[in-house]
Amino acid sequence: MSIGIPHVFECDGEEYVFFSENLQLYKLDNTDFKKYVSNNVQIINSNNNYPINARQQQVDLLIKKKLESHPPPDFAISNNGINSLILNVAGTKCNLNCIYCFAFADKNYSLPLMDLTTAKKAIDFLISNNPNEEYYGLVFFGGEPFINHQLIIDIAHYCEGLEQKTDKKFSFSATTNGTLLNKQLLPVFQKKGSVIFVSLDGPEHIHNRNRPYYNNQGSFKKIISNIELLKKYNINYSFRPTIAADCKNLIEIVDFFEKLETEFSFEFTVKPNFKYSEYTEFNDDKVNKIGVQYSNLIEYYFDKVKQNEKIFCNNILSALRRIHFRQAKDAACSAGRSALTINSDDTIYSCQNLSTVYDTNIGNLNTGISKSKLENFIAPFVNTLESCKTCWVKYLCSGGCFAENYAEHKVINTPIKYKCALKKIRWEKQLILYLKIKKNKPDYFKDIRQINVI
Amino acid sequence: MINSEKLSLFKVEDQHSVGFNDVVWQFDTDIKLINDGDYVNPQRSTCTAVCDGTIVAPCGCVRVVPNRSTCTAVCDGTIVAPCGCVRVIPHRSTCTAVCDGTIVAACGCMRVIP
Numbered sequence: 001m002s003i004g005i006p007h008v009f010e011c012d013g014e015e016y017v018f019f020s021e022n023l024q025l026y027k028l029d030n031t032d033f034k035k036y037v038s039n040n041v042q043i044i045n046s047n048n049n050y051p052i053n054a055r056q057q058q059v060d061l062l063i064k065k066k067l068e069s070h071p072p073p074d075f076a077i078s079n080n081g082i083n084s085l086i087l088n089v090a091g092t093k094c095n096l097n098c099i100y101c102f103a104f105a106d107k108n109y110s111l112p113l114m115d116l117t118t119a120k121k122a123i124d125f126l127i128s129n130n131p132n133e134e135y136y137g138l139v140f141f142g143g144e145p146f147i148n149h150q151l152i153i154d155i156a157h158y159c160e161g162l163e164q165k166t167d168k169k170f171s172f173s174a175t176t177n178g179t180l181l182n183k184q185l186l187p188v189f190q191k192k193g194s195v196i197f198v199s200l201d202g203p204e205h206i207h208n209r210n211r212p213y214y215n216n217q218g219s220f221k222k223i224i225s226n227i228e229l230l231k232k233y234n235i236n237y238s239f240r241p242t243i244a245a246d247c248k249n250l251i252e253i254v255d256f257f258e259k260l261e262t263e264f265s266f267e268f269t270v271k272p273n274f275k276y277s278e279y280t281e282f283n284d285d286k287v288n289k290i291g292v293q294y295s296n297l298i299e300y301y302f303d304k305v306k307q308n309e310k311i312f313c314n315n316i317l318s319a320l321r322r323i324h325f326r327q328a329k330d331a332a333c334s335a336g337r338s339a340l341t342i343n344s345d346d347t348i349y350s351c352q353n354l355s356t357v358y359d360t361n362i363g364n365l366n367t368g369i370s371k372s373k374l375e376n377f378i379a380p381f382v383n384t385l386e387s388c389k390t391c392w393v394k395y396l397c398s399g400g401c402f403a404e405n406y407a408e409h410k411v412i413n414t415p416i417k418y419k420c421a422l423k424k425i426r427w428e429k430q431l432i433l434y435l436k437i438k439k440n441k442p443d444y445f446k447d448i449r450q451i452n453v454i
Numbered sequence: 455m456i457n458s459e460k461l462s463l464f465k466v467e468d469q470h471s472v473g474f475n476d477v478v479w480q481f482d483t484d485i486k487l488i489n490d491g492d493y494v495n496p497q498r499s500t501c502t503a504v505c506d507g508t509i510v511a512p513c514g515c516v517r518v519v520p521n522r523s524t525c526t527a528v529c530d531g532t533i534v535a536p537c538g539c540v541r542v543i544p545h546r547s548t549c550t551a552v553c554d555g556t557i558v559a560a561c562g563c564m565r566v567i568p
Contacts, residue, residue, distance in 0.1 A: 016488075023489070024487055030485060063485060070487050070490075324491035325492075435488065
């Protein structure tokens with residue numbers, strides 16, 4: 001295992017180094033080690049024209065040997081079995097007018113609600129093409145999926161019938177804006193293994209700015225009241241806030257969710273909506289401002305750890321776990337390998353984030369999947385992305401979202417400049433948080449797997 | 455053995471050494487791995503209830519857990535064990551970092567998705 005690209009950074013006035021290939025993290029307080037890091041690692045690995053003296057050459061080899069004495073990083077393994085379908089049951093229909101909605105990526109591609117014929121065809125397609133799977137996951141997506149709540153209920157009945165006739169089992173999930181929950185629909189998600197993700201962006205003034213109704217009224221109050229319904233029906237749920245590029249107070253947002261004591265994971269806006277790019281599009285200034293806020297975020301969570309407070313933010317917990325266990329991902333996702341997205345017009349996509357762009361379809365339910373189209377839109381491995389190969393954060397970022405790349409560049413393998421900058425900032429800050437906790441409260445990581453279990 | 459010829463390059467008192475070319479070499483200062491989590495955790499490796507099979511997120515992210523052929527429920531952010539244990543895997547819809555995190559079952563079985 002190569003050591004890869006070293007990333008040197010500071011934490012509390014001391015220098016540390018993180019290596020891209022083995023995900024190892026060291027304090028940089030040894031003269032020989034500093035020299036080793038400053039040398040061209042690639043030249044060392046290739047033993048090619050090593051431009052340093054014999055002593056340092058020997059020392060470098062010893063250090064390399066020392067680093068390699070630790071176990072290699074834990075890599076994800078890819079699978080080729082499709083056992084999950086994302087059903088765009090609502091097409092592009094939604095009752096909200098969110099400022100960052102990627103459903104508007106293709107102005108000319110407007111989708112109607114899905115009907116039961118297409119839904120059944122999709123489920124049958126899933127089973128017939130992947131007959132060895134026993135468990136299948138159906139994800140209701142949109143638009144706002146619960147606009148088409150009767151279809152979801154009908155799909156659940158159809159799956160129930162299949163479960164009775166075969167050995168197949170199903171579970172359901174949905175990503176919803178949380179405004180359209182009702183008593184008829186919710187029992188669907190009481191099924192074992194099911195979950196609802198609610199898109200709530202934070203405190204009322206932030207959420208309502210980002211996610212208004214078409215009449216510009218805010219949706220916050222309705223969602224909060226519906227959360228009580230989720231609790232009443234004992235539905236598994238978590239929050240999925242989206243952070244706009246012009247976010248001025250990230251702490252305010254995460255503190256809001258921490259006080260709700262419900263798990264949440266945030267992400268930054270994807271391809272900016274052409275209508276509201278001033279709120280959603282990143283530039284150098286906005287990236288720098290997010291960077292400052294992320295520094296504050298790290299201090300916020302360091303305080304929580306020091307005070308033995310439970311953390312509900314899965315971005316932070318996940319990052320700490322991945323750093324601690326040196327967990328590498330060589331692709332950001334496996335879209336097209338294990339899950340497909342189905343639109344109401346029978347078209348098939350590798351990823352739900354591409355499903356609003358017709359030209360990215362990889363086939364349809366009637367003629368099947370085109371292998372050549374699939375190859376164009378399957379999630380790429382990070383080492384196939386030229387600009388990522390030599391990046392220190394590659395196995396943490398894993399190449400980023402290829403659908404976002406496509407939205408920005410019309411190709412999947414060219415990362416977005418500002419998203420790369422954000423990823424590097426976030427991971428460096430998260431490394432700093434890890435170091436602070438490791439130094440001040442090392443026992444925290446003894447229980448890291450037990451933390452934050454729902 | 456310790457290579458005495460090269461020993462002068464390093465201070466011997468710290469006894470931090472590595473084996474290389476059948477020789478034990480010593481460093482003047484230890485280079486200590488900080489993120490030393492042991493991901494081959496016995497608690498995880500003995501897990502049979504929850505982590506059977508393939509875990510797939512709605513975005514298509516996937517994780518195959520080796521030696522788990524009886525594959526249990528795979529769905530959007532949730533894993534279900536044959537025993538009926540259910541755990542939500544948060545951060546699961548619009549893709550990035552989908553497979554981050556740890557799955558922990560009610561029974562205590564767990565699996566990290568790198």
